[in-house]
Amino acid sequence: MLDVQGVSAGYGAVQVLSDVSLHVDEGEVVAVLGANGAGKSTLMNTLVGIVPARTGTISFLGKSIRGWKTEAIARSGLTLVPEGRRVFSALTVEENLRMGAYGHRDRTAAANDLVELLERFPILAQRRRQPAGTLSGGEQQQLAIARALMSRPRLVLLDEPSLGLAPVVVEVVFELIRQLNEDGLTFVIVEQSVTQALDVSDRVYVLAGGRVVAEGTSEEMTAAAERLEASYLGGNE
Amino acid sequence: MTTATVLQQILNALSLGAIYAVLALGLAIVFSTLGLLNFAYGELVTVNGYVMWLAVSAGLGFWAAAGLGVVAAVVFSLLIELTAFRPLRGASGPAVIFSSFAVSVIIQNLIRNFVSPRPQGIAVPGWMDGVLTVGGLRFPVLSVVTIAVAAVALVALSALLTRSRHGLALRAAAEDFAVTRLMGAPANRIIGMAFALSGMLAGIAGFLWIARRGTVNPTMGFTPLIQAFIAVGLGGFSKLSGAIYGGFLVAFIEVALQVALPAALRPFTMAFALMVVVVILFFRPQGLARAAEGRLA
Numbered sequence: 001m002l003d004v005q006g007v008s009a010g011y012g013a014v015q016v017l018s019d020v021s022l023h024v025d026e027g028e029v030v031a032v033l034g035a036n037g038a039g040k041s042t043l044m045n046t047l048v049g050i051v052p053a054r055t056g057t058i059s060f061l062g063k064s065i066r067g068w069k070t071e072a073i074a075r076s077g078l079t080l081v082p083e084g085r086r087v088f089s090a091l092t093v094e095e096n097l098r099m100g101a102y103g104h105r106d107r108t109a110a111a112n113d114l115v116e117l118l119e120r121f122p123i124l125a126q127r128r129r130q131p132a133g134t135l136s137g138g139e140q141q142q143l144a145i146a147r148a149l150m151s152r153p154r155l156v157l158l159d160e161p162s163l164g165l166a167p168v169v170v171e172v173v174f175e176l177i178r179q180l181n182e183d184g185l186t187f188v189i190v191e192q193s194v195t196q197a198l199d200v201s202d203r204v205y206v207l208a209g210g211r212v213v214a215e216g217t218s219e220e221m222t223a224a225a226e227r228l229e230a231s232y233l234g235g236n237e
Numbered sequence: 238m239t240t241a242t243v244l245q246q247i248l249n250a251l252s253l254g255a256i257y258a259v260l261a262l263g264l265a266i267v268f269s270t271l272g273l274l275n276f277a278y279g280e281l282v283t284v285n286g287y288v289m290w291l292a293v294s295a296g297l298g299f300w301a302a303a304g305l306g307v308v309a310a311v312v313f314s315l316l317i318e319l320t321a322f323r324p325l326r327g328a329s330g331p332a333v334i335f336s337s338f339a340v341s342v343i344i345q346n347l348i349r350n351f352v353s354p355r356p357q358g359i360a361v362p363g364w365m366d367g368v369l370t371v372g373g374l375r376f377p378v379l380s381v382v383t384i385a386v387a388a389v390a391l392v393a394l395s396a397l398l399t400r401s402r403h404g405l406a407l408r409a410a411a412e413d414f415a416v417t418r419l420m421g422a423p424a425n426r427i428i429g430m431a432f433a434l435s436g437m438l439a440g441i442a443g444f445l446w447i448a449r450r451g452t453v454n455p456t457m458g459f460t461p462l463i464q465a466f467i468a469v470g471l472g473g474f475s476k477l478s479g480a481i482y483g484g485f486l487v488a489f490i491e492v493a494l495q496v497a498l499p500a501a502l503r504p505f506t507m508a509f510a511l512m513v514v515v516v517i518l519f520f521r522p523q524g525l526a527r528a529a530e531g532r533l534a
Contacts, residue, residue: 048419070415071422071424074420079419080419082416088413091408095408098405099406099422100420102406102420103420151420
C-alpha cells in the first residue's frame with residue numbers, strides 16, 4: 001500500500017532522515033519507534049509532503065507521490081494526525097469535522113459520515129457546538145482522529161497520539177485505533193511509549209539518528225524487549 | 238454641546254468607523270492567512286478609485302462605476318498575490334514586505350505618469366450629499382449610506398466565513414495553514430480566496446472613502462493603509478473580529494479629537510490619535526480582542 005525506498009529529508013542544511021526504507025501493507029498497524037529527535041515526525045511530515053523528500057521514492061496505492069502537494073496526497077487517501085493534535089481551536093467540534101471532509105467531492109456522503117462519526121464518538125456529539133479549544137487533551141485527540149476519518153482515508157499516520165495524555169485516556173485512544181483497524185483501516189503510529197505501540201501494532205520499525213536501525217514483527221520485538229528487560233533485572237537468560 | 242451635535246458626531250464616527258472596519262478587515266484577512274502584511278493594500282483603494290473615475294468620465298452611472306471599481310480591486314488584489322506574493326512563498330517576511338511595497342510604488346508612479354500627479358474629481362450624485370431630517374435631527378445621507386453598505390458587507394462576509402465550506406477553510410487556515418492543507422484544501426485556492434476577499438473589502442471601503450472625499454490622487458491609498466494597519470494593531474492581530482472593533486475605535490478617537498481639540502491643534506489630529514493608540518497598546522500589547530472570545534476565528 002505504502003512503499004518508501006531510500007528517502008532522505010531535512011530542513012535547510014540539516015539532514016534529518018537518511019536512506020529510510022519501509023513498507024506498509026493494507027490492513028496493518030505499523031509502529032515507528034525511536035527516541036526524541038530520531039526523525040519520526042520528520043518522516044511523517046515527509047510522507048504527506050509537508051517536508052520535501054530529497055532522494056528516494058514514495059509510492060502510495062501504486063502511484064508515486066513524492067513531490068506531490070500535501071493537499072493532493074491527503075485527497076489520495078493518505079492523511080496525518082499531527083503531533084500535538086492541532087485541532088482548530090477557534091472552530092467548533094462540528095466545524096472541525098466538516099473541515100476534515102473538505103477534500104470530499106460527495107457532500108451527502110460527507111454529511112452521512114458526520115452523523116456516523118458523532119455516533120461513534122459520543123463525547124464529540126455532546127460538544128459539537130463548543131470551540132475545539134475547550135476540549136480536554138483526550139477529547140482533542142479523539143477529535144483529531146475523527147477529523148482525519150472524515151476524509152475517508154485509506155492510510156492514517158498518527159504522530160504521537162499518546163503525547164500529554166493521562167494513562168487512562170491513552171488506553172481509550174489505543175482501543176479506538178484497534179477498533180478502526182478491525183474495521184479495515186491501515187495505520188502507521190509514531191510513538192515514544194513503546195509498550196502501547198508494540199501492543200497495538202503488527203510490525204515495527206526502529207529509527208535512530210534518522211535511519212532505520214531495526215525492523216521486525218511486534219511479537220519478535222516484544223520478546224526481545226522482554227529478554228533485554230529480564231537480563232537487566234538480573235533474570236537468568 | 239447640544240444633544241443633537243453629539244448624536245451627529247456619533248453618526249459621523251460610526252460612518253467613518255464603518256469604512257475603517259471594512260478596510261481593516263481586508264488587510265487582516267490576508268494577514269491571518271499568510272502571516273504577512275500586504276503593503277500594496279492601499280493601492281487597491283487607489284486602483285478602485287481610478288477605475289471609478291475612468292468609468293464616470295466615460296459616462297457610466299455612479300453605482301455602475303462603483304461596481305466596476307470593486308471588481309477592479311478584486312482583480313488587482315489577485316494580481317498582487319500572483320506577482321508579489323506567490324513567487325516568494327516560503328521566502329523571508331522582509332522579502333515579501335519589499336515586493337509588496339514595490340507594487341505600491343510602481344502603481345503610484347504609473348498613475349503619476351500616465352494619468353496625472355494632480356487630484357481628479359469624481360462627481361458624487363446630488364442626493365448623496367443631501368441631509369435627512371428626522372425629528373429635528375439632521376443625518377447626512379452619505380453617513381447613512383456608508384453605514385448601511387458597510388453593515389451589508391460585514392454581515393455577508395460573516396455569513397460566508399461561517400456558512401460555506403470555503404469560508405470554513407479560510408478560518409481554519411487562519412489558525413493552522415499546514416493542517417488545513419492536510420484536510421485536502423489547496424494552498425493556492427485558500428490564499429487566492431483571501432486576496433479576492435481582501436480586494437473586495439478594500440474596493441467597498443474605497444468606494445465609501447471616495448464618496449466622502451470626492452477626489453482621487455496617486456497617493457490616496459496611503460491613509461487607508463495606515464488607518465487599517467492601526468485598526469488591526471489596536472484590535473489585535475489574532476482575530477478578524479478585532480479588526481472591526483479596531484476600525485470603529487480609531488474612528489471614535491479621531492472624531493472625538495476633532496471635536497475636542499482647539500482649532501489651532503486640529504491639523505495634528507492624527508498625531509494625537511496615534512498617541513492615544515500608543516497608550517492603549519502600552520496597556521494591552523496584544524490588542525483589544527482576546528484570543529479565546531468571539532467566533533470569527
